[in-house]
Amino acid sequence: MVKxxxxxxxxxLEDRNLIQMKLLLKNFLLVVFFIVLGIPGFSQEEPIxxxxxxxxxxxxxxxxxxxxxxxxxxFYYQESHYRRRSSLxxxxxxxxxxxxxxxxxxxxxxxxKNFEITLGPTLVWNFTPQPGNDEFDNSVIEPRIWHQWxxxxxxGRVKILHQFRFEHRWKxxxxxxxxxxxxxxxxxxxxxxxxxxxxxxxxRTFFFSPSNEFFFEAGKNTLDIFEENRVYTAxxxxxxxxxxxxxxxxxxxxxxxxxxxxxxxxxxxVMINMDFRKDKFNVRLTD
Amino acid sequence: xxxxxxxxxxxxxxxxxxxxxxxxxxxxEWQGEFKGTAEYEYIKDRSGKxxxxxxFHFFLVERDSVNQAKLLKKEIKGQYKNGLKEGKWSYMSAxxxxxxxxxxxxxxxxxxxxxxxxxxxxxxxxxxxxxxxxNEEIFRDGKIGLVSVAETMQVKEGYVTGKVHIxxxxxxxEQFITGYLDANGHMDSLWTMVxxxxxxxxxxxxxxxxxxxxxxxxxDDESGEELINVDFSRNNERLKALASNQEVxxxxxxxxxxxxxxxxxxxxxxxxxxxxxxxxxxxxxxLLLFNYDKKYYLKNGQxxxxxxxxxxxxxxxxxxxxxxxxxxxxxxxxxxDKVRKNKESxxxxxxxxxxxxxxxxxxxxxxxxxxxxxxxEIIDLYETGEIKYVDEEVFFQExxxxxxxxxxxxxxxxxxxxxxxxxxxxIIETKEQLSRFLLAYLENxxxxxxxxxxxxxxxxxxxxxxxxxxxxxxxxxTLKDIxxxxxxxxxxxxxxxxxxxxxxxxxxxxxxxxxxxxxxAKTDTYGKKVEKAEEVIDLLNELDKRxxxxxxxxxxxxxxxxxxxxxxxxxxxFSSYDQRAKERLYKSGNEKLFSYYFEQMMAENEFSAIINxxxxxxxxxxxxxxxxxxxxxxxxxxxxRTSKPAQIASILGLD
Numbered sequence: 001m002v003k004x005x006x007x008x009x010x011x012x013l014e015d016r017n018l019i020q021m022k023l024l025l026k027n028f029l030l031v032v033f034f035i036v037l038g039i040p041g042f043s044q045e046e047p048i049x050x051x052x053x054x055x056x057x058x059x060x061x062x063x064x065x066x067x068x069x070x071x072x073x074x075f076y077y078q079e080s081h082y083r084r085r086s087s088l089x090x091x092x093x094x095x096x097x098x099x100x101x102x103x104x105x106x107x108x109x110x111x112x113k114n115f116e117i118t119l120g121p122t123l124v125w126n127f128t129p130q131p132g133n134d135e136f137d138n139s140v141i142e143p144r145i146w147h148q149w150x151x152x153x154x155x156g157r158v159k160i161l162h163q164f165r166f167e168h169r170w171k172x173x174x175x176x177x178x179x180x181x182x183x184x185x186x187x188x189x190x191x192x193x194x195x196x197x198x199x200x201x202x203x204r205t206f207f208f209s210p211s212n213e214f215f216f217e218a219g220k221n222t223l224d225i226f227e228e229n230r231v232y233t234a235x236x237x238x239x240x241x242x243x244x245x246x247x248x249x250x251x252x253x254x255x256x257x258x259x260x261x262x263x264x265x266x267x268x269x270v271m272i273n274m275d276f277r278k279d280k281f282n283v284r285l286t287d
Numbered sequence: 288x289x290x291x292x293x294x295x296x297x298x299x300x301x302x303x304x305x306x307x308x309x310x311x312x313x314x315x316e317w318q319g320e321f322k323g324t325a326e327y328e329y330i331k332d333r334s335g336k337x338x339x340x341x342x343f344h345f346f347l348v349e350r351d352s353v354n355q356a357k358l359l360k361k362e363i364k365g366q367y368k369n370g371l372k373e374g375k376w377s378y379m380s381a382x383x384x385x386x387x388x389x390x391x392x393x394x395x396x397x398x399x400x401x402x403x404x405x406x407x408x409x410x411x412x413x414x415x416x417x418x419x420x421x422n423e424e425i426f427r428d429g430k431i432g433l434v435s436v437a438e439t440m441q442v443k444e445g446y447v448t449g450k451v452h453i454x455x456x457x458x459x460x461e462q463f464i465t466g467y468l469d470a471n472g473h474m475d476s477l478w479t480m481v482x483x484x485x486x487x488x489x490x491x492x493x494x495x496x497x498x499x500x501x502x503x504x505x506x507d508d509e510s511g512e513e514l515i516n517v518d519f520s521r522n523n524e525r526l527k528a529l530a531s532n533q534e535v536x537x538x539x540x541x542x543x544x545x546x547x548x549x550x551x552x553x554x555x556x557x558x559x560x561x562x563x564x565x566x567x568x569x570x571x572x573x574l575l576l577f578n579y580d581k582k583y584y585l586k587n588g589q590x591x592x593x594x595x596x597x598x599x600x601x602x603x604x605x606x607x608x609x610x611x612x613x614x615x616x617x618x619x620x621x622x623x624d625k626v627r628k629n630k631e632s633x634x635x636x637x638x639x640x641x642x643x644x645x646x647x648x649x650x651x652x653x654x655x656x657x658x659x660x661x662x663x664e665i666i667d668l669y670e671t672g673e674i675k676y677v678d679e680e681v682f683f684q685e686x687x688x689x690x691x692x693x694x695x696x697x698x699x700x701x702x703x704x705x706x707x708x709x710x711x712x713x714i715i716e717t718k719e720q721l722s723r724f725l726l727a728y729l730e731n732x733x734x735x736x737x738x739x740x741x742x743x744x745x746x747x748x749x750x751x752x753x754x755x756x757x758x759x760x761x762x763x764x765t766l767k768d769i770x771x772x773x774x775x776x777x778x779x780x781x782x783x784x785x786x787x788x789x790x791x792x793x794x795x796x797x798x799x800x801x802x803x804x805x806x807x808a809k810t811d812t813y814g815k816k817v818e819k820a821e822e823v824i825d826l827l828n829e830l831d832k833r834x835x836x837x838x839x840x841x842x843x844x845x846x847x848x849x850x851x852x853x854x855x856x857x858x859x860x861f862s863s864y865d866q867r868a869k870e871r872l873y874k875s876g877n878e879k880l881f882s883y884y885f886e887q888m889m890a891e892n893e894f895s896a897i898i899n900x901x902x903x904x905x906x907x908x909x910x911x912x913x914x915x916x917x918x919x920x921x922x923x924x925x926x927x928r929t930s931k932p933a934q935i936a937s938i939l940g941l942d
Contacts, residue, residue, distance in 0.1 A: 067858040075858055113861060152861045159860055193860050201857065202864035240866060243859055273858050 052259040058086040058094040059263055061249075065271040067108070072277070077106040077118055088130065094266060098127040101139075104146065119147045122167070128174045136174040144169045157200050163189040163213075183219030185227065201238065209234045209245060215253065228253030232267065243271035308341055315345055318582060323347025323361065330369075339367035351382075358383040363579070371413035378406040378579050401426040402434075406576065415442045415583065415594070421453075421576045432456075437576050445583065446472025447594045453572045460488050460508075464569055472596045473498030473543060481508055482568040489514065491565045496526055497539065498598030500548035503561050517561045521681070522550065525600055540601040540676060545593040546570060550600055551677035554664060569595060599676040611722035612669040618729040619659075619666045622736060626655045629740050634747050641750065643700050647707050648743045650698030655736060665725065679721040709735065752813050759820040763804070766827040770796060773834050780841040783885060787837055795894050796830055829894060833901065840904045847877050847911050869915070871923045875935045876911045883932035903941070910939050 066078040080103050087096025106120025122144035128136040148165040167185040172178045191211030198205040211234070215227035229252050236245025246268040255261040308328045315325030328341025343365050351357035360383065365376030381403040389396040403424050409417025421437035435455040441448050447468050454463040466478035474495040481490050490508040494501045501523050505514040528535050546566045552559040573594055577584055584592050604612070629635060630652040639649035665682075668674040697706045774792050779785040803826060807819035851873040852865040867873060881904060888900040914922070925938045936942050 065859065069856070069858060108858075110858075159862065161861070193862075200864070201860045201862040203855070203866040238857065238860070241855075243857070271859050273855075275856070 050258075054255060054259055054261045055091060056262045056264055057091045059099060059265040060084045060094040061099075061265055061267045063267065063269040065269060067271070067273050069275040069277060073110050075108040075110065075116075077104075077108045077120065079104040097129070097131060100127065101125040106146070106148075114152055116150050117148065118150070120145075122146050126171075126174065135176055137176055138174075140172055140174050142169060142171040157195055159193040159201055161189075161191050161193075163187070163191070165189070181219055181221050183217050183222055185215060185217045187213055187215050189213035191232075203238055203240060205238045207236050207238070207245075209236055209247075223257060224254045226253065234267065234269075236269075241272055241274050243273065245269055245271070309337075311337070317345055317347075317361075317363065318579075321347060321361065323349075327367070338370040340369055341367060343367050354384070356384050356386055358385065365408075365410075368412075372410035373412065374410065375417070376408045376410060378404075378408065380404045399426060404575075404578075406579065408579070409442070411444075413583075414445050415577065415580055416444055417442060419447075419576060423575075435572075435575070437572065440576075442594065443470070443472065445592055445594060446596060447573070448472055451595075453576075455572065458483060462488075462568070464572060468595060469497070471543070472594065474500075474546075474595060474597055480565050480568055482565070484564045489564070493565070495597070496523075498543065498548075498596060499526055499539075499600070500562075500597065501526075503565075505561070505565075515557070515561050517558055519558065521678075522600075537600045537602045537678075540599045542599075542601075543596040544599055544676075545590055546595050546597060548597045548599070549676065551679065551682040553682070600678065601675055602678065604675050608674075608720075608722050611726050612674060615666065615669050615722060615725050615729060618726070618733060619662065622729055622733045623659045623663075625733070625736050625740055626652055626659050629736075629743060630656045632743075632747075634751070635743055638747060638750060640700065642746070643705070645743065645746060646698050646700035647696060647705075648739055651696050651709075651739055652736075654694065654696055655732070658732075662729075665721075669722070669725075674722075677721070682721060756813070756816065759817070759824075763807075763820060763823050763827070766824060766831070767800065770827050770831050770834075773831060777834070777838075780838055780845075784838065784841045787885070787889065790889060791830070791837070791897070794892060795826070799894070800826065826894065829898070833898065836901060836905075840901065840908065843908050844877060844881060847873075847908060850912065850915055851877070869919055869923065871926050872911075872914060872919055875926045875930075876907060876914075876939060879930060880907055880932050880935050880939070903936075906941055907936075907939070910941060914939075 061081055061083045063079060063081040066076070068076040070076055082101060083099035084095040085097050085099040086093045090096055102122075102124050104120065104122040106118040108116050108118040110116045124142040124144065125139045126142055127139045130136055131138070144167045146165060146167045148163060150161060150163050152159060152161045154160070165187040167187070169183050169185060170180045171183065172180045189211055190213075191209060193201050194208045194210075195201050196206040196208060201207060209232075211230075211232045213230045213232070215229070216225050217227040218225055230249055231251075232247060232249040234245045234247030236243055246266070249265040249267050250262065251265065252260060252262045308330055310326065310328055312326040313324060314322065316322045317325075323346055325343065325345040327339050327343040327345075329337045330340045332338055343363070345361070345363040347359070347361040349359050351359060358381075360379070360381040362379040363376070365372060366374045368374075381401055384400045386398040386400075387395050388398050403426070405422055405424075407418070407420040408415065409419065411417065418439055419437070419442050420439045421435070422433065423435040425432045425434055434457050435453070437451075437453040440451050448470055449468060451464060451466045451468065454461060456462075460481070460483075462480075462482045464478070464480045466474060467476040469475045474493075475497065476495060478493040478495065479490070480492075481488060483489070488508040489505050491503065491505045493503045499522050501519050503515070503517045503519065505516075506512060507514060525535070525537065526539075529537075529539060546569055547559075547562055549559065554560075570590075570593075574581075574584075577594060584590060584594065629648075632652075635645065635649055635652070639645050668677055694709045695706050696709065697704065699705065774788060774796055777785075777788050779788065800823065803819070803823045807816065807823055810816045810819050851868050851870075853868040854863060855866050856863045884900050884904045884907070888897050891897045891900065922938060926935065929935060929938070933942075
């Protein structure tokens, strides 16, 4: 139509002015058109009215927990995790990609039998989401300072614990050239130890250990304060200085605006608890 | 020549060294009796020992330790020649008590009371020899008084000779001794003494000839009453017989004797006893004279040499008598030993009231012991050789009443007084020869004593055996009751403990005990019976002893179970609990090996084998306790590879 309008002009000056006016009009209409398109309700797609739950992914977390008593009140604490996640093209394979290599250290002060405080550093290696893609660094380090309050009490044969953990993180994405962001994170975990074959938690005890942990985060570039919720159902067994437990954890939390991810994670853990005090034998001697 | 000269020089210089006198001046102890200071000359012998030679002066002044006003003073002067007293010596001993009554113008007014004894003596080569004199004076109220004096007498080679007069005025009435000794120091002629005896002043007169006592009489010096008049006329007759050279079976002894004259007199005889008081008086006063020469005259407080002597008649002993003397001595010893042994027998003493015979035997030995003691006086004469100075006729004169041919033994049995006459003795007719008589008598007595002793022995042995067997029976039964109660009342620690105890009860306490008891009951011979009884008793004692040990091994097992737990705090779950420590070691030792030993114990039929396993369990338990605090990883690694008890024991170091 525009081309037809341009072919029929008589005089040159009057024709040129007419052509220019028509061009302006066209561009104006185009702009209006696109503006109108951007206005919700005016586009062709539906407006966002609910969360976008991303398909679930799977991961495998394997952890070693150490708690060594070095004096009456002090313990050395360590966690080391080997975490893998599902492949990009197979969300259900649990181990397709390397996820994280996680090391948490700390010094714990046992105030009394119901309360302890821990403080220490954490060092996490976060691996590339797309192995082989040069746009991503293979692994980036994420240092943290963490501290924690842990309270416990009993209800009959059940041990109930309340863990308040605080982390101060310096993290970046694996994108090449991305910069570190500082965030504060606080977590509350409620968990329990429920002995199955013994009247209380002791040696050679099968137990059931459910837990739920809320994660909150704040930072300059943080959009959502609520970071994640983790529900964990584990069973375990105590044997001497060792404790073996594992189970299924389901996490749910925002990954982008209005998008929520959820993960099914199989966790297998070994906990080693040792006493390195000199008079560690608290035995009743005879003869 | 030169050699001779050198030898001479050497000899002369040696003599000069020897002859050269030194003087000692310093502390001195007189014959171990008292200490003071002395100054004397001495020489040295070849060995360097000091030998007094020359003048000697000893002086002592000291205050009495109790009464400070009393001063004791002694002074001795004399001469030594080559270590022996020689020549004149003087001894002075004084006690002075000075009491200060007043002091005027710095002058003390004192009262002095003194007692002083002076002895003038004379020696020849350390033997009293020469003129001797003694006097004792007192000083009271400014006056000197004579208390006692022995007038100058002659002493020859330690023996007093010649006239003796000793006077003592310490009492209201003068006491004295007057006598005469011949040239050899033997009492001779008339001796007169006045002395106090039992509150009475006695005047005693004795007559001697050549040292033989011929007469003795005593009178009350105040009333003149005759107290004793002892007849020694036989001695006079004998002397006359000797003087007239008659053939007699005696002679005057060559040996001399002390002041007591004895011709075979027995101690309770008048001839013996009558001399004692006078002799004591003489000895006391003679000793005053020789107070500083006690070593010469006395030995262990007994006279070994008496300055005043007597003689005796000697009755030679022929070969037969000498042989008899030996036999008498031996027989007497055997008899006295046997009598003493039976008299002191506690078995006889304890059982004396069991039977009439034993009661009699006990009384018999008591009586025989007295008799043996009485015989000793006579036997001593044979043993010392004094028998040759015993006139047997004199000896038998008083009779030997205690040597009777029969005895009546009185005793008590069953609360009744009884008596038994011993008629088994032979009647010994002869009394002519003492030794023959004694020998026969002793043989007779020994035979009788032996017979009764044998009887007593057989009775006691039988009693002992019966009593012993009865005791054994009782002991076994009592012990069995105790052990039965112990086992039946056992407080069981566990099922295993109960199983063990019940088995032991059945196999050992019942079955084995019965078998052994039957063997004991069937044995007749005493010796073997005792052996069997000891086996039974040993078994019961072992069962008794081990009962507690059986309990203890189970108790200890529990203790070890507790010991091998350690308290653990789970820092993840915040729970404290006990968990087994060194589990492999514990299970191997306290469970597997213990059970193995226990099963072995349960299978044994010999008690000694059970004890053996008990010991093994004890050792195992000791070892487990020991290993609790030790490094045992190596041991536990080895234990992982085996479950055989023998190997476990080896690994634990139990073999």
